[in-house]
Amino acid sequence: MTGNELYIPYGRHWISDDDIESVVDVLESDWLTQGPKIEEFEKEISAYCGSNYAVVFNSGTSALHAAFSVLRLNKDDEFITTPNTFVATANAGLHTGIKPIFVDIEEDTGNLNTSKVEERITERTRLIVPVHYSGHPVDMGKIYEIAERKNLYVIEDACHALGAKYKGYKTGGCNYSDMTVFSFHPVKHITTGEGGAVLTNNKDFYKKLLMSRSHGIEKRSFINKPDGDWYYEMQSLGYNYRMTDIQAALGISQFRKLDKFIDRRKEIARLYDSEFKDNPWFDIPPVRSYASSSYHLYPIRFKDGFKEKKKEIFLKLKEEKLGVQVHYIPVYWHPFYKNMGYKKGICPIAEDFYFKELSLPIYPAMKGEEQRYVIEGINTVMSGYAK
Ligand SMILES: Cc1ncc(COP(=O)(O)O)c(C=O)c1O
Structure with missing residues (x-):
């Protein structure tokens, strides 16, 4: 083999016939978006990772932003994170109006150095956002211990780490955090083209994530519908961060592999x-x-x-x-x-x-x-x- 015959990228997706068939099935169905594939995909992800809930989004970036936004943080609050990450991690805080405080990393794993976290915590710190760089988990036991003692939230940016394990626990089970975020960009472990998810064991966060994904609108049967059955109401300020059923079908098919x-x-x-x-x-x-x-x-x-x-x-x-x-x-x-x-x-x-x-x-x-x-x-x- 000579150098001219091929180019080997650092990462790429793997799409096969079964993925293509799953997508075509959805294209021929009644639901291109807001249909049944979304919940089906969410159930697969949460069952695999061991969390109570999963909410899928149209990117890892929007998933991160939604996770930050449901914490209802205040301007001038701060969060601790790593500089050795894609900009989306820190940007999610800026979009929420809070300030990233960068803590240095371990020289070998490239992960947040947990022994340096505490010295950067102030009365404004509300949240720690470790990133499992390269797919190698951060020492989450230490992060959890600090967060419990200092009463801080933890969001794991696990965009690199679907399928990784910490002390035998799968990333995404939220055993040491409030929420965990994944990305399904083509270079990641599975792909939906663009896509992401937030996993949590907290029902309140789950409900807020669902609302945040779709304009802050609630239309389910349990709200009072004074005007008639068509009624829906916007209860908070949300976004259109919805994944399509086309993407979810691809995700389900990829997930099997x-x-x-x-x-x-x-x-x-x-x-x-x-x-x-x-x-x-x-x-x-x-x-x-x-x-x-x-x-x-x-x-x-x-x-x-x-x-x-x-x-x-x-x-x-x-x-x-x-x-x-x-x-x-x-x-x-x-x-x-x-x-x-x-x-x-x-x-x-x-x-x-x-x-x-x-x-x-x-x-x-x-x-x-x-x-x-x-x-x-x-x-x-x-x-x-x-x-
Ligand atoms: C660590 C990290 N966080 C967040 C993201 C954002 O994910 P997405 O590209 O799906 O928006 C990425 C994507 O590369 C990432 O590597």
Whole structure:
């Protein structure tokens, strides 16, 4: 196989005939949106993860925003989160009018450093939002202990972590949090094109999430309908964050293959682990004893002497048709956050992580020969650098 024959992305979806048939069935049905597939998908997700409730949304971003919004936070409230995430995590707070306080990360997992959380809690802190970076769970026992003691809410951003486990508990069971958010973007564990979900065990949050998804409108049979049966009422300010039945049908079909997808991701990670465990150029991702990662990403960290060359290495790997990526530019480095007054240097470990991190291709449809091609490509490019 030569470099010109293919391009291997860092992540991609896996759609098969059964997915296509499920979508076509809905297209030929009476319900393109607000139909029965939504609840069916929600029941599948909550049963799999072990939560009482799930509410699906039209993206992980809208799911995050809805989760924040049902907490009824006040302007000037603050929340603790990580800078090593996609901007959507912190933006959800800004959309709700509350301020992100960035806490530094662990040097190896890239996850929020739980031992640094408490020192950033003030009387304005209301919420902690850990992100299970790359699919490796944060030490949720510690987060939960702090949140209980300080009377704070916890929302898990698990957009990377469907199918991961913490101490044997599946992410999404909300054993250590008030709500958990997933994304079904095509690079994630399953896809609905765009889509997301919030899981919770709290009935009040569940009802509010349903309302928030659809304009804050209540039309179910238990409200008083003084004008007639057509009556509905808007009880709070909501959004149109609805997922379509077309997407939900795809999600249900994909969900049936989730365990297979995750097993394949783990297999790919094991092969990278064994190929790269003693190499001179970079460290491979660790797995804590409490964690079972679902490997949304396979993030390597260049050692000193090589991280300075990452820009060049990245280009060489691209020339070899290897679709590597970097996760993440620290959120507060973005101009929007800079203009809000966030300064470089507040989370030095996250900043160094950004310099040294590179995500290798990992996705369930990746064939054995494609992974061999990635491994050979990396060895070829890196052997051009002194050990
Ligand atoms: C950690 C994290 N949070 C939130 C999101 C937002 O999800 P979506 O793209 O489905 O809106 C993403 C998506 O990449 C993500 O990686």
